[in-house]
Amino acid sequence: MTSDSHLPDSLVHHSLVPYGWDQRVSTLYAAVPAGDHVPGRVVRVERGACLVQCPAGTRLAIADPPPAVGDWVALRVLDDRDALVEAVLERWSVLSRQDPARETEQVLAANLDLVLIVTPADRLHLTRVERELLVAWESGAVPVVVLTKADLVDDPEAVRAEALQRLVGADVILTSPRTGAGIDDVARVLQPNRSAALLGPSGAGKSSLANALLGEDALAIGDVRDNDRRGRHTTTTRQLVAVPSGGVLIDTPGLRSLPLWRGDHGLAAAFRDVEELAEACRFGDCQHDREPGCAVKEAAATGTLDRQRFSSYRKLQGEVAFAERAHDARARRAEEQRWKNITKAQRQGRGAGRPR
Incomplete structure (x- = not known):
């Protein structure tokens, strides 16, 4: 806690422990610049606002952009009902x-x-x-x-x-x-x-x-x-x-669909058995499609690997590849736009210094 926060460490620790407060969160909160705020956790998100559990109870907080449910935040309490989110703490997942x-x-x-x-x-x-x-x-x-x-x-x-x-x-x-x-x-x-x-x-x-x-x-x-x-x-x-x-x-509400945002790590972790089989493939970059010497296809053909599981893996593998390519393309566009903005600002700066 910062020295000018509303409540002492002991009370914050006691009241937020049921909501996940621990040493990990305490360390993340300590990294927030000192100010008139207290820690809190987002328990629900509404349009344009969120409900936050803080040491003094729950507060309806304004946040732009809105945090997600489960986020830890630095909260400036305005009164016994309202608050402002001043910072969202670093997420670990x-x-x-x-x-x-x-x-x-x-x-x-x-x-x-x-x-x-x-x-x-x-x-x-x-x-x-x-x-x-x-x-x-x-x-x-x-x-x-x-x-x-x-x-x-x-x-x-x-x-x-x-x-x-x-x-x-x-x-x-x-x-x-x-x-x-x-x-x-x-x-x-x-x-x-x-x-x-x-x-x-x-x-x-x-x-x-x-x-x-x-x-x-x-x-x-x-x-x-x-x-x-x-x-x-x-x-x-x-x-x-x-x-x-x-x-x-x-x-969470039931999801009709679950399109992938990213997935390289998740695919490898969810299909560790397939990843282990892939170590015996002839080619290190084998996609388990038409390459000769594919140990994964051989395992599926002989029944060592469940065929439905192999089919599921191949489908998700394709979706992950598409999602990762899309992510890389978005990153390139964002980087190009950043440099365009820098160049534009530099030109405007040079123009402002010229005598009229």
Whole structure:
């Protein structure tokens, strides 16, 4: 804390610990220039403003550009209701996708330790989960696959075994928020003070899982339909909540699509088994397409590598290559524009010094 902040270190530490305050955040906050501000964490983002949890409680804060849910900020408190965001602290992880409506990054959540990939056991879509694992690893956080609605399948352990076999190296937890099965296992991965985002499709049971962890119906969920016993999706905005047993959850709306913003690191981490096989390819830059001596294609042909997993890898590999090329092109355009602005400013400066 700065010497002219509103509250002493001890009180800030005590009040923000449930929201993820630790030595890491304290160090980042100490790097902010001294001023009349306190630390806070963004718990919800509205249009043109955000709700921030700070030592004095929650404040509606104005910020331009708006931060993301999970961001830590330096907050200037104006009164018992309003505040201004003066700085956004450096992020250690960013969960994002390409905005489906434009060629920009859409940040879903920031400063995560975990991404809980929520998928219903009765509608197991492993190809989608592989994409979500890529995005989660790319964020800088660690993914954990959470199978919900275990009570809706005849053999839950068989479903988990299927997921483990396909998602090589992934952690998979089987749960049923309705019966309480597996909830303690999820709670343990959040302790002692980890921040996690819930990622998954609409109706996967993210809010039901969150409510089971919170021990109350803090987040809205849809009524269960009589015909298939599935809850309707109701989450419409991202919000951060503290879990009583320890840890922080960010509930997110179901995403119809998950276009990649970046992906080199995430692809390698999500498909480590494929990357290991690739070490035996004849060519170091093998794309596992038509090159001779491809160990990955050979493994898929013989059944050593699941063919559906290989197909998923190849599709995501192409999308990652496209996303990385697009990122490089944007970077080049930004650099060209920067030099144009510098040249223009220099010309204007020289012109201003000439006698008329």
